[in-house]
Amino acid sequence: MSYSEIKSGVDRTILDWIDASEEKIIGISKQIWDDPELQYQEYHSAALLSGWLEENGFTLERGAANIPTAFVASYTTGEGPSIGILAEYDALPGLGFDVAPVRTPNGKNGHACGHNLYGTGSCAAAIAVKQAMDANALKGTIKLFGCPAEEGGGAKVFMTRDGVFDGLDAVITWHPANASICTQASSLAIYSVRFRFHGRAAHAGVTPHLGRSALDAVMLMNMGVEFLREHMPVSNRIHCVVTNGGIAPNIVPELAEIWFMLRAPTRADVDTLLQRVTNIAQGAAQMTETTVEVLKETKGCSSNNIASAVLSDVALANLKLVGGPKFTEEDWAFAKLLNVGVTDQEKIENMRMMYGITDEHATDDLYDGIGDCMLEGTTAPYSGDAGDVSWQAPYCQYSIACQTVGTGNHSWQQEVCAGSHIGQAGMICAARALACSAAEFMGRPELMKAAREELDKKLKLYPYTSPLPADATPFDED
Numbered sequence: 001m002s003y004s005e006i007k008s009g010v011d012r013t014i015l016d017w018i019d020a021s022e023e024k025i026i027g028i029s030k031q032i033w034d035d036p037e038l039q040y041q042e043y044h045s046a047a048l049l050s051g052w053l054e055e056n057g058f059t060l061e062r063g064a065a066n067i068p069t070a071f072v073a074s075y076t077t078g079e080g081p082s083i084g085i086l087a088e089y090d091a092l093p094g095l096g097f098d099v100a101p102v103r104t105p106n107g108k109n110g111h112a113c114g115h116n117l118y119g120t121g122s123c124a125a126a127i128a129v130k131q132a133m134d135a136n137a138l139k140g141t142i143k144l145f146g147c148p149a150e151e152g153g154g155a156k157v158f159m160t161r162d163g164v165f166d167g168l169d170a171v172i173t174w175h176p177a178n179a180s181i182c183t184q185a186s187s188l189a190i191y192s193v194r195f196r197f198h199g200r201a202a203h204a205g206v207t208p209h210l211g212r213s214a215l216d217a218v219m220l221m222n223m224g225v226e227f228l229r230e231h232m233p234v235s236n237r238i239h240c241v242v243t244n245g246g247i248a249p250n251i252v253p254e255l256a257e258i259w260f261m262l263r264a265p266t267r268a269d270v271d272t273l274l275q276r277v278t279n280i281a282q283g284a285a286q287m288t289e290t291t292v293e294v295l296k297e298t299k300g301c302s303s304n305n306i307a308s309a310v311l312s313d314v315a316l317a318n319l320k321l322v323g324g325p326k327f328t329e330e331d332w333a334f335a336k337l338l339n340v341g342v343t344d345q346e347k348i349e350n351m352r353m354m355y356g357i358t359d360e361h362a363t364d365d366l367y368d369g370i371g372d373c374m375l376e377g378t379t380a381p382y383s384g385d386a387g388d389v390s391w392q393a394p395y396c397q398y399s400i401a402c403q404t405v406g407t408g409n410h411s412w413q414q415e416v417c418a419g420s421h422i423g424q425a426g427m428i429c430a431a432r433a434l435a436c437s438a439a440e441f442m443g444r445p446e447l448m449k450a451a452r453e454e455l456d457k458k459l460k461l462y463p464y465t466s467p468l469p470a471d472a473t474p475f476d477e478d
């Protein structure tokens, strides 16, 4: 039987289960919102989500990749495609705000990136797929990946290196956003690198000729990088801070350090950029008769995203099928209050730049439609650890409206939306779309084959290598 013959039955099972479970799903997202846990400390959140999956018949592997708050939940009905769904649940430091129409800091950490919605919505989708597998004799495996520490901890890069995502036919994920689209935008590959210079200390007044200044090397390196900026592609980005500039002016600094983040559209580009910046560091060391250590940060390196056009087309169709978030009248009224001070121009730029949306609703306080633009061939200005997962199996992702138009991630408005019905409505929409797409991927092995061929072509040009040292762990001191 072809998938089109059973699709409506599968979708019905999924949507019915999500409708019947809506209160429970929202309750779990609120429990995580109420107890925001920072990167690699997400013990309660991971236990809550993995426990929920276990209750629903999934087999749990906790502590994946030797990370206590990472887990993989699997359910299989036999031979067939293996489909992965990603979940995140870490919070941000200091971004706790009360659910109120004006900015009300509560001194706590907070879910200002909406990962309480992300984690819960993804787990709900996985359970809904399982219901559909059982009810419609769908053969395959559904896996939910509990991924900690997205905010600066890069857990997925470690999980990728350790083979956690091996053997998948497709991966699907989402992120809370201002509007709902299926995005093919790439992200920036990033390397975080410290250049530590070693010189020789000396009395700066009496014996400066005996000293070799590590700080001079840092300053010369920085000057060299400034000159490099004119001769690098405009798509590249370099940011830095001096993390050690010596102890006192009367001591020639024997130790100094400058910390760079390098971003570029692809891993190949960022490899080139790192080589050029390293050449400058070595030049600075030579000029100052110092030595330099190049220290790649274990938690700061990730690859660019490569989305599958084959999967994204199907995922967009499913998003349109389930429709956008069902915001209530109260949500619209609340959004209006949250958006006091957000200008129409800010809304227009937000919708155009992030979602390719330019319609007449771009200045509304909430966007409940589905954007058609998939941002193919564009590069988003951020980096993320899902990038590495996208090289392991055909990958697609949604942005789903969970916050007001014109406000950004990590804003107080997003923290408030993530704890209120605006975000919860978006999460329910995400769960529906993720589940319908994941089930369709499972039911169409020929689609999985086409998506794999598409990915293999990309990997031929630049095979994946981990940006991490082989023995690094997320718990190393940098």
Ligand SMILES: [Zn+2]
Residues within 6 Å of the ligand: 113, 114, 115, 150, 175, 409
């Ligand atoms: Zn996020």
